[in-house]
Amino acid sequence: MGEVKLIGAWGSSMTWRVQMLLKMKGIEHEYVEEDLANKSPLLLQHNPVHKKVPVLLHNGKAIAESLVIIQYIEETWENGPSLLPKNPYDRAVARFWAKYFDETCLPAILKAIKTAGEEREKAKEEAIELLKFLDNEVKGKKFFGGDTIGLVDIALSFGAYWFDIILELVGLELITKDKLPNLCQWIDEFVNYSFVKENLPDRDRLTHVFKVMFPGSAAK
Template identity: 55%
Template sequence: MAEEVLLFSTWFSIYGRRVEMALKLKGIEYKFIEEDLTNKSPSLLKYNPVHKKVPVLVHNGKPVAESLVILEYIDETWKNHPILPKHPYERANTRFWAKFIDEKCWPAILQACWGKDQKEREKAAEELSKLLQFLENELKGKRFFGGETIGLLDIAANTIGYWLGVFEEAAGVSELLTREKFPKLFNWVNEWLSVSAIKENLPPRDKHVAFMRLNGQGFWNDYNASK
């Protein structure tokens, strides 16, 4: 029996795009179901009744929610092109830094771009610079965080690899990730964007920038409201 893989998400979702990257890396066929987050479908509410958010992966009728959880599920279900390291310590380290990106870097990016005033944005930009330095150090001269191939942490870092640049342009703020300050991260972004499974699963930049100019403040407000 053929496997059924459904992905409920939106075209602009950072987290949904992560799942698509992993599916494409592993060559898994799936059906993308675009959700209207202002009018969520009954299927989304059925498959993710707790958070009522995207993305949700549905594999043969069984739903999995939360992007990092979904990435691990994908890796454990389809063994080709592993995205998590084999060694338990390295796996734990990958999970740590993925969580660091979501819980530390993401809010700092939002606040640096759409904080309530210039002072708040500048303070957040300083904080983000410190956070990015941790990731700069973590690369340790490797091509990717996963070594010579894209791994889970590289996928989780799409926040840095693509969305940061879109948000900078949309918000009209100065560059937060430069070659001068973060040469390893800067090179990582270029390597990351050269991988077909990555670049083919990014939103059209012009469309995305225009969307964020209209909605970026709402993203920051929604984040604050959810804390």
Template identity: 65%
Template sequence: MAEVKVFGARLSPFSGRVEMALKLKGVEYEFIEEDLSNKSKLLLQYNPVHKKIPVLLHNGKPVAESLVILEYIDETWEHGPSLLPKHPYDRATARFWARFVDEKCLPAFWKACWTTGEEQVKGKEEAEEVLKFLDNQLEGKKFFGGENIGLVDIAANFIAYWLPLITELVGIELITSEKFPNLCAWIDKYVNSSFVKERLPDRDKLAEHISTQFLKSSAAK
């Protein structure tokens, strides 16, 4: 049987992507918890370029970067639901929106949540702009890929679970049903899906982690 290990952190949305995909595919794996303030020699060995989690180790061969790992999982284990659609155009579209989440959404969310003054105002505007694109993409659909959870839904797990908690903790309003009805409906369906709900990190532990790691560091700036 193939040996599969995941180097990650339980409260990380990026590690969560990889675990969600492996569990969706029914792949057994060993999870190795990393202390991100004191990264292991193995993590640095397996991801010497970026030196960060997650890393998937499959039969001794490392794969880094969560979106790359998701595609690797989908192509390597054909059993279970597919993360990517079959048609080339639909696959390209899914890849586009998954990258959109990382390259456009996450930087905007960071500015909206962790800055102050004019920079935060600009960040909120940017965040609402990218959220509107996602809201439009969900028009008439249950999930980004249609009826079933796929690559983009898993890539957007941060928006569904982490972001609402962060905005609550920092005291800003970002995702509302008035502005983003389709996105809010998707969040409700995604986080309350029995498969997803059982695998999300504990909300209280996550809130404590966010408060400790981010709110204190932001206050010190």
């Protein structure tokens, strides 16, 4: 299917999304590590709009934005497991929840992390209310994709692993069993799923990265 190259950054959950699917499908590719503090001409050339990772290069043609890349991979390579169901309606639902997390939940949670005092408490409650929709969506299921991980599970990986580290560092309780029991159960299933567990970035190294990003964090 031609040359495949992934421009990414270590520890980036958005890069990880794409890496996971490439590995799941057994797609041979070259990985190019990007220094986000000193962005390369390669990245700026192929993603001049957002100047962010990840970027997938397939036969020299660039595709940006992780969810867009995932869907491109799904439509281009039939080998290996699929993250999207066969039924068109179910595929649309999966795309909806993945987009909902990125565009609605993610900004709300980041606001709670970056604020303090009464503003943080208000932002926290708003984030919980938004996450309750996802909590209900995964109720009674092992994964959002059913018995196996799917698009929504991969999209929510930031909330399952990366956010857990950040929330611990800043001293913020957000995803708790009393407020979001189904999401908590899903997180446990997801991070301990063998293929996911084997490919998650090292927690200690990631914690060190976030300590630099959040110098006033609770954990020292």
